[in-house]
Amino acid sequence: MRGSPGRRLCRPRRAGTLGSVPPDAVAASGLTKRYGPQWALRGIDLSVAAGECLALLGPNGAGKTTTVEILEGYRARSAGSVRVLGVDPDRAGPAWRARIGIVLQDATDQGQLTVAEVVHHFAGYYPAPRDPEEVIAAVGLTAKRAARVAGLSGGQRRRLDVALGIVGRPELLFLDEPTTGFDAEARRDFWGLIDALRRQGTTVLLTTHYLEEAERLADRLAVIAGGRVVADDTPAGLRRGPTTVSWRAPDGRPCQRETTGPTQLVAELAAAFGGEVPQLAVHPPTLETAYLRLLAAAGEEAVA
Numbered sequence: 278m279r280g281s282p283g284r285r286l287c288r289p290r291r292a293g294t295l296g297s298v299p300p301d302a303v304a305a306s307g308l309t310k311r312y313g314p315q316w317a318l319r320g321i322d323l324s325v326a327a328g329e330c331l332a333l334l335g336p337n338g339a340g341k342t343t344t345v346e347i348l349e350g351y352r353a354r355s356a357g358s359v360r361v362l363g364v365d366p367d368r369a370g371p372a373w374r375a376r377i378g379i380v381l382q383d384a385t386d387q388g389q390l391t392v393a394e395v396v397h398h399f400a401g402y403y404p405a406p407r408d409p410e411e412v413i414a415a416v417g418l419t420a421k422r423a424a425r426v427a428g429l430s431g432g433q434r435r436r437l438d439v440a441l442g443i444v445g446r447p448e449l450l451f452l453d454e455p456t457t458g459f460d461a462e463a464r465r466d467f468w469g470l471i472d473a474l475r476r477q478g479t480t481v482l483l484t485t486h487y488l489e490e491a492e493r494l495a496d497r498l499a500v501i502a503g504g505r506v507v508a509d510d511t512p513a514g515l516r517r518g519p520t521t522v523s524w525r526a527p528d529g530r531p532c533q534r535e536t537t538g539p540t541q542l543v544a545e546l547a548a549a550f551g552g553e554v555p556q557l558a559v560h561p562p563t564l565e566t567a568y569l570r571l572l573a574a575a576g577e578e579a580v581a
C-alpha cells in the first residue's frame with residue numbers, strides 16, 4: 278500500500294495573494310529515469326502552478342507513472358531537478374508528506390472494516406483532516422458507510438480510494454487514473470468533487486487515459502510519449518488544428534479535406550454544386566484527433 282498510513286496533511290495554503298506570485302507546486306527539469314539499460318524518462322520538464330490542475334496524458338509505457346512516482350517521492354530519479362511544494366521529494370520527510378494526497382488504485386486492503394471505520398481511521402493520521410462523514414458523503418458512499426470494504430463493488434472501492442486521498446485536506450492531490458471503473462454518473466459526481474476541491478485551492482496532478490476527463494478537469498495537458506513531453510498546452514491550445522470537411526461527390530464518392538479555412542471551402546463547394554452540398558459535414562478539431570496526431574508525430578502508438 279503505497280504512501281497511505283504514513284501521510285500527514287495540514288491545511289492548504291491560500292493560493293495567490295495580490296502582489297506575490299506563489300511558487301509552482303511542482304517543478305521538474307531535465308528529469309531522467311533509467312531502469313537498467315532502458316531509459317523510461319529522457320528529460321522531462323514539467324510544472325504545475327499552485328491551484329492549477331495538470332493532466333498527464335500518454336500511451337501505455339510512456340512514462341507517466343514513473344514521473345508521478347518520482348514527484349511523490351516513491352521512486353528515485355536518475356538525473357534532473359525536482360521540487361514539489363518547494364521540497365526535493367528524495368529528501369522529503371513526514372512534514373512534506375503531510376501536505377500531499379495520493380489517490381491510488383486499491384489504497385486500502387482493510388476489507389473487514391467498514392467504509393466509515395476506514396475513513397475515520399485514515400483521518401486520524403492527519404493534523405487537520407476533513408470531517409470523515411462529509412468526505413464519505415462527498416464521494417457518494419453515505420449509503421454504504423456501514424458496509425464492509427470487501428463487499429464494495431469496483432466503482433465503490435474506487436470512491437473509497439478517493440475519500441482516503443482527500444480526507445487529509447491535501448494541498449497537492451495526485452490522482453492516478455481516478456475514475457477507472459466508474460459508471461457515467463459516478464464519473465460526473467467525481468468531476469464535481471474535484472471542482473469543489475479546486476475551488477478550495479487544491480492543486481491537482483491527474484493521470485488519465487480518458488481524454489474527455491482531461492479536457493473537463495485540467496487547465497493544462499502535458500502529453501508524454503517515449504519518456505519525453507511532446508506537448509504542454511491548454512486543452513484549447515492542443516485542439517488547435519485543421520477542420521475536417523466531408524461531402525459526397527456528384528458520382529457518390531465520399532470526399533474529405535482538412536483545412537484551416539472551412540468557411541472558404543464550404544463556400545467554394547456550394548458554388549461548385551450550385552447550392553446544397555450533398556452530405557456536407559464540418560468537423561472541428563477534437564482533442565482526440567490532436568492527441569493521436571501528436572503521438573503519430575512522436576512515433577508512438579496510442580493505446581488510450
Ligand SMILES: Nc1ncnc2c1ncn2[C@@H]1O[C@H](COP(=O)(O)OP(=O)(O)OP(=O)(O)O)[C@@H](O)[C@H]1O
Pocket residue numbers: 312315316317335336337338339340341342343344
Ligand atoms: N520497475 C520497473 N522496472 C523496469 N522497467 C520499468 C519499471 N517500471 C516501469 N518500467 C518501464 O518504464 C517505462 C515507463 O513505464 P510507466 O509505468 O512509467 O508508463 P505509464 O505511462 O505509466 O504507462 P501506463 O499508461 O501503462 O500506466 C515502460 O517501458 C516500463 O516498461
